[in-house]
Amino acid sequence: MAAEPTTLFDKIWAAHEVAPGLLYIDLHLVHEVTSPQAFDALRIAGRKVRRPDRTLATADHNVPTDGSSRAAQILDQLSRVQVETLERNCAEFGVPIYSLGSERQGIVHVIGPELGVTQPGMTIVCGDSHTATHGAMGALAFGIGTSEVEHVLATQTLRQTRPKSMRISYSGDLSFGVTAKDLILGTLGEIGVEGGAGYAIEFAGEAIERLSMEGRLTVCNMTIEGGGRAGMIAPDETTFEWLDGRPAAPDPLPVEAWRELRTDPGARFDREVEVDAGALSPQVTWGTTPGMVAPVTEAVPDPRTPGEERALDYMALEAGTRIEEIRLDRVFIGSCTNSRIGDLRAAAAMVEGRRVAPSVEAMVVPGSAQVKIQAEHEGLDEVFRRAGFDWRSAGCSMCLGMNPDILAPGERCASTSNRNFEGRQGRGGRSHLVSPEMAAAAAIEGRFVDIRDWEPAREPGPAGTR
Amino acid sequence: MDRVDKIRGPISVLNRSDVDTDQIIPKQFLKRVERTGFGQYLFYDWAKEPGWDLDPNQILVTGRNFGCGSSREHAPWALQDYGFKALVAPSFADIFYSNCTKIGMLPVPLPEEEVEALMAAEEAEIDLEAEVVRFAGREVPFDIDPDLRHRLLNGLDDIGITLQSGEAIERYEAERERAGPVTTEL
Secondary structure, eight states: OOOOOOOHHHHHHHHHEEETTEEEOSEEEEOTTTSHHHHHHHHHHTOOOSOGGGEEEEOOSSOOSSOOOSGGGOOSHHHHHHHHHHHHHHHHHTOOEEOTTOTTOBOHHHHHHHHTOSOTTOEEEESSGGGGGGGGGTOEEEEOOHHHHHHHHHHSEEEOOOOEEEEEEEESOOOTTOOHHHHHHHHHHHHOTTTTTTEEEEEEEHHHHTSOHHHHHHHHHGGGGGTOSEEEOOOOHHHHHHHTTOTTSOSSOOHHHHHTOSOOTTOOOSEEEEEEGGGOOOEEEOSSSTTSEEETTSBOOOOOSHHHHHHHHHHTOOTTOBGGGOBOSEEEEOTTTSOSHHHHHHHHHHHTTOOOOTTOEEEEOOSBHHHHHHHHHTTHHHHHHHHTOEEOOSSSGGGTTOSSOOOOTTOEEEESSSOOOTTTTSTTOEEEEOOHHHHHHHHHHSBOOOGGGOOOOOOOOSTTOO | OOOOOEEEEEEEEEOOSSOBHHHHSOGGGTTOOSSSOOGGGTTTTGGGSTTOOOOOOSEEEEOSSBTBSOOOTHHHHHHHHHTOSEEEESOBOHHHHHHHHHTTOEEEEOOHHHHHHHHHSSEEEEETTTTEEEETTEEEEOOOOHHHHHHHHHTOOHHHHHHTTHHHHHHHHHHTOOOOOOGGGO
């Protein structure tokens, strides 16, 4: 009898079930904010980290982006203590760490794929809701809380109720100027911020297959914004090409085995959603959840719920205002959603030879020390600086504002990050989520523009170059 | 972890949907390395709004998709430290729900119309053993995973339970564990 067709999720789940509802974890990523209480609890119980060789730490959430190269240089005392505590805990428990000053430090969801420790078929967890990012490489990856961090540190396993399965299939192809970020924002607008709750989501279809590895990471990254705990994409040549030669990647890559990691034809999902990728425009959020989103060509909609009314009030926006009329004070290009080298290249191409609007303060925060090194090697830092951007060092930065990079009350920001919640980027700050290209163009114009028909003049180059 | 059984008393109401964990406990309070003392910062920004009134009762009744966003367990810590022992809502975000159960705080999903009715009541009793919420002379059943219910009723610690499967974990590691990546050899 032929085996029942199964999904990518089913295959990874089955390969990791130690006992019913108990999953083995292949990689545990750790950062400074959600781990100190877990290490403390281990210490109190006299427990060890079971598998330091399957654990990796970095400092990202509250590190300054001013180029500080040691924890001791962090001016904010609480942040300094937290990073130093992580360093001490890692030393005590034998966990490898890339802290401030390391050439491998960076946002945990950027360095995993970058180092190649994120690989197809793995189970990956981290005390961070954006862990679904790693699912873009064909892994089952999800965010956990601190008690679960402690559980994984102590046992290398996690108790999990099996989620339901959902597949979101994208037909057509993204048109010019429409990016992976627009694809996921548009999807959130369609399924809502709770549409994925209780599901492990597989993103599939032509538009996904044609995305770069970085674009796929952006899509899976925001799975949690739709309530889905895990998002995943079947590995293919794009994945293998990305991994080949990375520090932790096997040599040679086991591509034959990895090709088996896909949903069989005829496999059943609990829910199927279809999205026409070809119909999507560049997206801009107008409210205080990522699902409150509209195409750049449209206007702020009439509020339909008390929550939407509240959101418009918080955002100081009136229904009917055209998105392109929304003026900005700040632009943030960074975060685990959009801070990889491809994102920076795309943003740099928009701003090259142009100037940030005088009313706008704009910053670029590379996702990792490696991304920063690569960008500087390519001269992107100079492109950004000449345009008037602040060029920073790696970290989560203004995505959540745990470091000094925050919005002032009332400031309006175009941000390539993942959350536009009230106060997320600074108390009273107003965030609009967009792609790196849209953020870059908004920085130049001081308002949102449709990048598909945006072609302002470039300034002549610096003296002596022409 | 304390045992959860019957939770009874006046309720507090927060009638908002999609309440994210950034609102429950804003980022500036995540820098602490302790597990306690977060209650004073609960809903830090919202608590400054005129008309804000949230008594530290044992039961909080709130809107759908409660606890969405960041996985920060600081959010359940803050709610528990403030005084809540149970939360009732039409739905909870996955990670938040799981985080609550790890610290012995009971999330209770009820149909939207029942939550609305409960919001109008002054007090309630949540009976985990019987899997019902009693209020205004009525009894409304709720769902909970049987293993989780057992663990909460007995105040059992997850890690303790898992370590009883120590042999199964060792066997998995000997027979089925994938090769690499080895983070200590990078």
